Amino acid sequence: MDKIGIEEMIRSLSTLRTEKMYLKDFFHTWKHSDDEIRATFEVAEILRGMRENNISSRVFDSGLAISLFRDNSTRTRFSFASACNLLGLEVQDLDEGKSQIAHGETVRETANMISFMADVIGIRDDMYIGKGHTYMKTVAQAVEDGHYDGVLEQRPTLVNLQCDIDHPTQSMADALHVINEFGGVENLKGKKLAMTWAYSPSYGKPLSVPQGIIGLFTRFGMDVVLAHPEGYNVMPEMEGVAAKNAQKSGGSFSKVNSMAEAFKDADIVYPKSWAPFSVMEERTKIVETGDQQALKELEKRCLAQNAQFIDWECTEELMSTTREGKALYLHCLPADISGVSCEKGEVAASVFDRYRDPLYKQASFKPYIIAAMIFLAKFRNPSEKLLDLLTDARKRIY
Amino acid sequence: MDKIGIEEMIRSLSTLRTEKMYLKDFFHTWKHSDDEIRATFEVAEILRGMRENNISSRVFDSGLAISLFRDNSTRTRFSFASACNLLGLEVQDLDEGKSQIAHGETVRETANMISFMADVIGIRDDMYIGKGHTYMKTVAQAVEDGHYDGVLEQRPTLVNLQCDIDHPTQSMADALHVINEFGGVENLKGKKLAMTWAYSPSYGKPLSVPQGIIGLFTRFGMDVVLAHPEGYNVMPEMEGVAAKNAQKSGGSFSKVNSMAEAFKDADIVYPKSWAPFSVMEERTKIVETGDQQALKELEKRCLAQNAQFIDWECTEELMSTTREGKALYLHCLPADISGVSCEKGEVAASVFDRYRDPLYKQASFKPYIIAAMIFLAKFRNPSEKLLDLLTDARKRIY
Amino acid sequence: MDKIGIEEMIRSLSTLRTEKMYLKDFFHTWKHSDDEIRATFEVAEILRGMRENNISSRVFDSGLAISLFRDNSTRTRFSFASACNLLGLEVQDLDEGKSQIAHGETVRETANMISFMADVIGIRDDMYIGKGHTYMKTVAQAVEDGHYDGVLEQRPTLVNLQCDIDHPTQSMADALHVINEFGGVENLKGKKLAMTWAYSPSYGKPLSVPQGIIGLFTRFGMDVVLAHPEGYNVMPEMEGVAAKNAQKSGGSFSKVNSMAEAFKDADIVYPKSWAPFSVMEERTKIVETGDQQALKELEKRCLAQNAQFIDWECTEELMSTTREGKALYLHCLPADISGVSCEKGEVAASVFDRYRDPLYKQASFKPYIIAAMIFLAKFRNPSEKLLDLLTDARKRIY
Structure with missing residues (x-):
C-alpha cells in the first residue's frame, strides 16, 4: 500500500463511528459494533502501510504498557511488545506467578499501584473457565475507580490478549x-x-x-x-x-x-x-x-x-x-x-x-491489530490523527 | 495544576539552591539541605503537572536506567520504571540473584561493566542491616572511580530505592x-x-x-x-x-x-x-x-x-x-x-x-519523587530546563 | 574527540566500501573485508564521539531488537542493550530456556513469529561445538526466507554475540x-x-x-x-x-x-x-x-x-x-x-x-562495536547518515 492508498483508507475510516471505543477496553469482539470492528481492521492496515513506507506512527513520546501474562507466551508477548513499541510505549512486565488465582482486593490494589503512568494494560489469562474474563473486568473496574477517585491521572486501556471466552487479537x-x-x-x-x-x-x-x-x-x-x-x-x-x-x-x-x-x-x-x-x-x-x-x-x-x-x-x-x-x-x-x-x-x-x-x-497481522485497538482507545478522532501522522511523515528509520 | 501554576512553581524552584545535587546520588534524606528536599518536592509536582497537561518531560533522547533489586518488588519496580520512562530512560534490570551478598571487587567490576551507557542506577537492598547502604556506597565509589579514570563517559546517578537505613523515595x-x-x-x-x-x-x-x-x-x-x-x-x-x-x-x-x-x-x-x-x-x-x-x-x-x-x-x-x-x-x-x-x-x-x-x-507520588531525584542530579539549572520544557510544550500523547 | 575530529573520521569512513554490509548479518570477522572491519571501528569511534559530545545518534524512532541468550550473560546483555538503546531500538528478550537445543522447524517458525517488527536480532550461543553458528545460520535463513516470501516487512539483521567459533563483538x-x-x-x-x-x-x-x-x-x-x-x-x-x-x-x-x-x-x-x-x-x-x-x-x-x-x-x-x-x-x-x-x-x-x-x-568499546555493526547493516550510505546526525546535533540529554 502506497501513501495514496493509505490516505484513501484514512478517508474510509473517517466515515466510521468509533467514539465509543475512546478510553475504553477491548474484551470481546461481539461487544463491538460493525463500524468498530471495521475501524480496527482499517487502522491496522493503515499502521502497517505507514510502517512499510517508513513513516513513524509513534504517538506516545513516553508512556508505559503493562503486560500481564498468567500463562507462558512467546508469540503474544512479542505481538504486544511490537504493537506498543510501534506507538511509542515501553512494555513493563508484571509477573505475578502463573499459578496464583488472585483475589479481589489484591487485584484492585495492584492494578492501581502499577497504573500511575500506564497507558495500556494487556492481559492474557485463558487457563481457567470463569476466571480470565472475570479477572480482566476486576482490573478494568479497579482502574476505572482509581481514575474516578483521582488516584490515576489517566485510565489505562485494557486489551484482552486471550481470556477464557474470547481471543480477539x-x-x-x-x-x-x-x-x-x-x-x-x-x-x-x-x-x-x-x-x-x-x-x-x-x-x-x-x-x-x-x-x-x-x-x-x-x-x-x-x-x-x-x-x-x-x-x-x-x-x-x-x-x-x-x-x-x-x-x-x-x-x-x-x-x-x-x-x-x-x-x-x-x-x-x-x-x-x-x-x-x-x-x-x-x-x-x-x-x-x-x-x-x-x-x-x-x-x-x-x-x-x-x-x-x-x-x-x-x-x-x-x-x-x-x-x-x-x-x-x-x-x-x-x-x-x-x-x-x-x-x-x-x-x-x-x-x-x-x-x-x-x-x-x-x-503477522496480530501486532497491527493490537496497535489498532490501542490507537482507537486513545484518540477520539483516529482518522484525523492518522492523517496528521501521514502528513508529518516523520521517518521511522532516520 | 494548570500551566500558570506550573510556571509559578518553577519560579519558586529557581530560588532554591540545588547545585550540590548535580551529578550526585540520593541516599538519605538527612544528607540533603532543606532547599534540596523542597526542590525535590517541587520538581515532583512540576513533572506531575506537566504530565497532567499532556506536556512531555522527556529529557533523554536515549539512555539507560539500571535497576538492581536484591529483593522482590512490584511497586518500587513500577515506580522506578515509570519515573525513568517519563524522562526518556529505558530500564534494564540487573538480576544478580537475591541471596548473594556480593563482595567488593566483583561489585566494582560489575558496576563498571553495566554503566558504559547508564545515566541512572536504582538500587533496592534493604534486607540486611549493615549491608544495603554499604553496597550502594561501593557501587557509587566504583562508578565515581570509573568516571575519573576515563572508563565511564558519564557517571550514573544512584537512587536509593530502599536500603537498610532509609527509604527516601x-x-x-x-x-x-x-x-x-x-x-x-x-x-x-x-x-x-x-x-x-x-x-x-x-x-x-x-x-x-x-x-x-x-x-x-x-x-x-x-x-x-x-x-x-x-x-x-x-x-x-x-x-x-x-x-x-x-x-x-x-x-x-x-x-x-x-x-x-x-x-x-x-x-x-x-x-x-x-x-x-x-x-x-x-x-x-x-x-x-x-x-x-x-x-x-x-x-x-x-x-x-x-x-x-x-x-x-x-x-x-x-x-x-x-x-x-x-x-x-x-x-x-x-x-x-x-x-x-x-x-x-x-x-x-x-x-x-x-x-x-x-x-x-x-x-502515586513515588514515581514523581524518583523522577525529581534523577532530574535534579542531571541538570545544573533545573528550573531553566523545566521552563524550556513548558515553553516547548511537546505533547506526551501526540 | 571533538566535532571536528568526528567530521574528519566521517570523511575517512566515506572512502571505505561497506555496501555489502547493508541489510546483512555479522557472524565472523574473517567473512568481512578490510574495509568493512575498518569501517566498523570508525563507526564505533564516531558514535562514541557523538555521545561524548551529547549528540544523539538515535536513528530509530521506534523498533525492536531481540536478544536471544542461550547462556547466562550480564556483560554482553548490557552491551547489547546499550548499543540498541543508543540507536533507538527497544530490546525484547526471547527466553527459550538454556538447555534446549532447538530443531529446524521450530527455529524457523519462532524466528518469523518474533520478527514482524524486529530490526535486529542478537544471539549468544557459544556452549556447544557445531551448534551455535549453525543455529544462527538457521535463524538468518528463516528471516531471509520470511522477508522474501512477504511474511516479514523488513529482514532483521543478526549480530553474533558469541558463537562456538567466533566472538566478533x-x-x-x-x-x-x-x-x-x-x-x-x-x-x-x-x-x-x-x-x-x-x-x-x-x-x-x-x-x-x-x-x-x-x-x-x-x-x-x-x-x-x-x-x-x-x-x-x-x-x-x-x-x-x-x-x-x-x-x-x-x-x-x-x-x-x-x-x-x-x-x-x-x-x-x-x-x-x-x-x-x-x-x-x-x-x-x-x-x-x-x-x-x-x-x-x-x-x-x-x-x-x-x-x-x-x-x-x-x-x-x-x-x-x-x-x-x-x-x-x-x-x-x-x-x-x-x-x-x-x-x-x-x-x-x-x-x-x-x-x-x-x-x-x-x-567499554563493546557497546559501540555492536552499535556500529547494526548501523552498517541498516544504512547503505553510513557516512552520509552520520554527517546528517552530526549536523542536526540533536541533544542526547536535552
Whole structure:
C-alpha cells in the first residue's frame, strides 16, 4: 500500500463511528459494533502501510504498557511488545506467578499501584473457565475507580490478549488475513468456514480460539460450521452469539459431528484441538482445591477420550474435498503436526508445509491489530490523527 | 495544576539552591539541605503537572536506567520504571540473584561493566542491616572511580530505592502526599505524627520505613512520636537524627511504648510492623553463616515475641482518639489487614477501607519523587530546563 | 574527540566500501573485508564521539531488537542493550530456556513469529561445538526466507554475540582498545601478541575468544603467537584462517607449547583459559545423549588434566619478560584471579590490579562495536547518515 492508498483508507475510516471505543477496553469482539470492528481492521492496515513506507506512527513520546501474562507466551508477548513499541510505549512486565488465582482486593490494589503512568494494560489469562474474563473486568473496574477517585491521572486501556471466552487479537488478525486473501470483506459473503476440532496428544487447550472464530466470522455473512466429536462442546453462550450474528449478517451457523462434513466444499478450514467445556469447568474446580491426584486422573481420562478421535486430522485427503481442493488453511500456531512435533496431531506435515507462508502471514497481522485497538482507545478522532501522522511523515528509520 | 501554576512553581524552584545535587546520588534524606528536599518536592509536582497537561518531560533522547533489586518488588519496580520512562530512560534490570551478598571487587567490576551507557542506577537492598547502604556506597565509589579514570563517559546517578537505613523515595512520597492533604508544608508545623509499630503475623520487616519517616518528618516542625513495644527499637543513630532535626525545626521527637498514647490527638498515624534492630543484626549474622536451622529458630522466637503484642492494631477505637477522630492514616503498602490478608494484622479492615483512596494517592507520588531525584542530579539549572520544557510544550500523547 | 575530529573520521569512513554490509548479518570477522572491519571501528569511534559530545545518534524512532541468550550473560546483555538503546531500538528478550537445543522447524517458525517488527536480532550461543553458528545460520535463513516470501516487512539483521567459533563483538572491541592504546592500527604492524591458554579451576570455557583473537589480530601485520599445553588445540580451521591472514597482512602466526616463550618480548598478552577442541566435541555429544554421569566423568577427567598446567598463570615474573616489562594485558572478563576469585587462576592479583583501568576501557568499546555493526547493516550510505546526525546535533540529554 502506497501513501495514496493509505490516505484513501484514512478517508474510509473517517466515515466510521468509533467514539465509543475512546478510553475504553477491548474484551470481546461481539461487544463491538460493525463500524468498530471495521475501524480496527482499517487502522491496522493503515499502521502497517505507514510502517512499510517508513513513516513513524509513534504517538506516545513516553508512556508505559503493562503486560500481564498468567500463562507462558512467546508469540503474544512479542505481538504486544511490537504493537506498543510501534506507538511509542515501553512494555513493563508484571509477573505475578502463573499459578496464583488472585483475589479481589489484591487485584484492585495492584492494578492501581502499577497504573500511575500506564497507558495500556494487556492481559492474557485463558487457563481457567470463569476466571480470565472475570479477572480482566476486576482490573478494568479497579482502574476505572482509581481514575474516578483521582488516584490515576489517566485510565489505562485494557486489551484482552486471550481470556477464557474470547481471543480477539487472534480472531481479528485471522479475519484480517482472510480479508486480504479474499480481496475484501465483501468477498467473504456466502463463503464456508469450517472451525473444527482436531486431535492433539495433549489436553486442556483453551476454548477461546474456536469461540472467538465463530463469534467473529459469523458477522461477515459466511456459512460458519463448527465441527467436533460429541461432547466437545464450546460454551453454550458462544453458540448463541454465533447464531445471532449469522442471522443478522445473512450467513449461517451450524454444528456437525464430522470433520469430513465440515470440510466438504469449505473455503476456509481451521482445524484445532480444544478441551470440552465441561472438562474445562471440572479442571477449574479441581485446580481451586489443589488436588494434584484428581488433576492427574482428569488428564488421564481426557487423553483416553481424545484417543478415540485420533482420526480427526487435517489430511491431504480431507483438504482435497474442500472448494477446488484449495481451502485456505488457518491455525493460530503452534500446531501439532503429525510426524513433526508429535506422532499424530492436528494436521498432516505436507498440508502444514504447503500453507507455511500463509500461516506466517496470518500471524503477522496480530501486532497491527493490537496497535489498532490501542490507537482507537486513545484518540477520539483516529482518522484525523492518522492523517496528521501521514502528513508529518516523520521517518521511522532516520 | 494548570500551566500558570506550573510556571509559578518553577519560579519558586529557581530560588532554591540545588547545585550540590548535580551529578550526585540520593541516599538519605538527612544528607540533603532543606532547599534540596523542597526542590525535590517541587520538581515532583512540576513533572506531575506537566504530565497532567499532556506536556512531555522527556529529557533523554536515549539512555539507560539500571535497576538492581536484591529483593522482590512490584511497586518500587513500577515506580522506578515509570519515573525513568517519563524522562526518556529505558530500564534494564540487573538480576544478580537475591541471596548473594556480593563482595567488593566483583561489585566494582560489575558496576563498571553495566554503566558504559547508564545515566541512572536504582538500587533496592534493604534486607540486611549493615549491608544495603554499604553496597550502594561501593557501587557509587566504583562508578565515581570509573568516571575519573576515563572508563565511564558519564557517571550514573544512584537512587536509593530502599536500603537498610532509609527509604527516601517512600518517605518523600509520603511527605508530598501529606503536604498536599494539609495544603502546604507550612501547615505541618505543630501537627502530631504517630509513627508506630503494629502487629504482623510475619517477622523481619525492614526498619527503613520508620527510620525514614522519623528522619524526614521531624524537619517540618512537627511533633513526631515513635511508638513501639519495649525492645522493638530502631537504629540508635536514627533516633539521633530525628532528635536533631526536631530541635532545629522547632518541632519535637519523642518515644513511647504505647500505641494509644501515640494515637492520642494525632493528626497523622503511620502504624506499621518492623523487626527490632537487634533481631535484624542477629539475622544478618546468621544469614552470613548460612545456618538455616538458626534462621528458623530466630523466626520462631520472634513470632512468639510478636504474638505478645497482637493488640498493637490500628482499630476504629484507636482512630477515634486521634484529632477529631480524623487523623490521616498512612501506610507504604501492602498492609497486613485484619480479616483480609491475615487473621490479625496491622490495621482493621474498616479503617483501611475508609482510607483506600488516600493510600493510593500516597503511593502515586513515588514515581514523581524518583523522577525529581534523577532530574535534579542531571541538570545544573533545573528550573531553566523545566521552563524550556513548558515553553516547548511537546505533547506526551501526540 | 571533538566535532571536528568526528567530521574528519566521517570523511575517512566515506572512502571505505561497506555496501555489502547493508541489510546483512555479522557472524565472523574473517567473512568481512578490510574495509568493512575498518569501517566498523570508525563507526564505533564516531558514535562514541557523538555521545561524548551529547549528540544523539538515535536513528530509530521506534523498533525492536531481540536478544536471544542461550547462556547466562550480564556483560554482553548490557552491551547489547546499550548499543540498541543508543540507536533507538527497544530490546525484547526471547527466553527459550538454556538447555534446549532447538530443531529446524521450530527455529524457523519462532524466528518469523518474533520478527514482524524486529530490526535486529542478537544471539549468544557459544556452549556447544557445531551448534551455535549453525543455529544462527538457521535463524538468518528463516528471516531471509520470511522477508522474501512477504511474511516479514523488513529482514532483521543478526549480530553474533558469541558463537562456538567466533566472538566478533569481543575481538573487535579488544582490537579497538589496542588501536587506541597504540595510537592507530598502523602502529600494530610488527607488534607481538601472545594469545595464551591459562589455568582455571573450571573447565569447558568456550573457544570463541582465542579463535576470534587469532582470526582478527593476524589481519594487522602483527606477530600472533598462540600458546597452549599440548592437546589444548583450538579448531584446526581457525588456525588456517589465522595463518592465511598473517601471510596476507605481512605478519606471522605461530604456535608454541610454552607460556614463557609466548610472553617473551610480547607487546600484548591475552592469557585466558579454554577447553580443548576435542573435549568440546566430546561434551556436545554427551549433552545430546543427556548422560549426566558421563558429563560428570568428563568434567572430572578434564579438571585433572587442567591441574597439570596450574603453572600456566600470568604472573609478575612472566610479565617482566614482555617488551620493557610493559605488555598490554588483555582479558574479556571476568578473569579467574589467583587468591581473589579462586585459589589459583589465570592471572596474579597484582597483575590484574595494575591493569584494571585498561581492562575496563577494553570492555567499554563493546557497546559501540555492536552499535556500529547494526548501523552498517541498516544504512547503505553510513557516512552520509552520520554527517546528517552530526549536523542536526540533536541533544542526547536535552
